[in-house]
Amino acid sequence: MKETYDLFLKTKYAGLVLGAGWESEGRFEQPGHDFITVSGTVGDEIYTRARKVFRDVLQSQDESIVRGCQIKRHYTRKESDAAELFLVLSPYQYGAAEEYGTWYTDAPLRPDCGIDRQELRILQISPFRSVIENKKNLTCALGSRQVGPMHYPFGKLTKRDLISLWGGETVISERFAELIERGRFGGGRIEPIWNTVSGARAFPALEETPTGTELIARAGSMGMKVSDREFWMWVESAEQLPAFEKALWEEKKVAEERRTAAPPSRRYLQLRVKSPPLAVAEQTVLVDPFIGGSQDHCKCELGEIYARVFSRLYVKRSTWDGSDICQTDLYFGGRQGLFRPFRRLMVSKRLFDLMNQEKIKKVQFEIVELV
Ligand SMILES: [Zn+2]
Structure with missing residues (x-):
């Protein structure tokens, strides 16, 4: 396996990692960014130096020298064949x-x-x-x-x-x-x-489903209406959730039967x-x-x-x-x-x-x- 990296190194720390004159090596930051992208193989000279500089700067200035680091892993055919x-x-x-x-x-x-x-x-x-x-x-x-x-x-x-x-x-x-x-x-x-x-809807049409109708009736007997906030908290309670979930699946079925x-x-x-x-x-x-x-x-x-x-x-x-x-x-x-x-x-x-x-x-x- 080979690991390659893209290190998004803050420009102000580039000299510490890459040495003076890094700009002459054709490395530039993208407009609007304060970092440059440095790529290589994990463990190479630049990576090792970046790790050291990172620890030093973190300790002395409590700041990271990078905006991020992306690592990609590459495998040989033999390695993938043997993996489970x-x-x-x-x-x-x-x-x-x-x-x-x-x-x-x-x-x-x-x-x-x-x-x-x-x-x-x-x-x-x-x-x-x-x-x-x-x-x-x-x-x-x-x-x-x-x-x-x-x-x-x-x-x-x-x-x-x-x-x-x-x-x-x-x-x-x-x-x-x-x-x-x-x-x-x-x-x-x-x-x-x-x-x-039809795009997003705020609330499901429970009244159009058999299980939803039962839920509404049960809630009604306790003095709750679909328009109440408590109703929607109640349907999510552990006791009602299975019935609520069933009603949501029924709602899909009803809508699909109606669709032309x-x-x-x-x-x-x-x-x-x-x-x-x-x-x-x-x-x-x-x-x-x-x-x-x-x-x-x-x-x-x-x-x-x-x-x-x-x-x-x-x-x-x-x-x-x-x-x-x-x-x-x-x-x-x-x-x-x-x-x-x-x-x-x-x-x-x-x-x-x-x-x-x-x-x-x-x-x-x-x-x-x-x-
Ligand atoms: Zn937690």
Whole structure:
């Protein structure tokens, strides 16, 4: 395996890492940026010097010398042939299912948790004035989850077989879904997506579904109406949630039966992982080697979130039941706007081989180290 890097080195520290006269080597910062991009192989002379300068500057000035560092891993044929499990790297497509009416539960308040403890508050538009302050109502990023079908207009999905959305969901083409089913690849569950054409709706039409009608009647007997905020909190309670979820699936069915438009030419489905999560092993680097500290870390009974993985991914072999479709126990990313933390997707060698053979495009893989 070969690891290459792109280091986004702050221009003011370039001399310390690259030596005087670095500009004459044809290195320039992009307009509007305060860094230059330096590329090479991890462990080379520049990388080693950058690590040393990073430690010195962090200690003396409490500042990082880089804006970031991206590492790519390249494998030989022999290495991929011998691997058993692969981490799937699929690029985000712009957009979030939340924008089209997918229901996510409201995260309950959790004062000890919350990885985004601060928020920007706009005080004045013109001239613009804002303050960054501590959020009053802290919630856990893992406290909100998808209920019922995902809503997304198929026409807005890129023509790929595997897509990640901002909310962390995995969308697959009908072709890929058929390959997974035909090959009996286990560990995942494939669910239909509501091909929303009308755009986002604020609330589901529960009154149009049998289970929703029952829920409304039950709430009514307790003095709650659909227009009340308490009603929507009540349907998300542990006792009502299964019925609410059922009603959301019925709502999709009702809407589709009513639809007169021609069926879409390309169909998509949501791939959800159902196999037991694989434990990330301690060999995995979860702290940015060039920034330091544990940014965006959160741990509570709902789970544990880190910003991202900075090394090869190591998982404990004893936690893998051999499923073809799996995910990590840890979550990555954060809850910023439409972004949500997600578990990293992994596939078995057998599924990896099929994806290569069937040319599932724009997907990259890294070998997962089983320890
Ligand atoms: Zn939490």
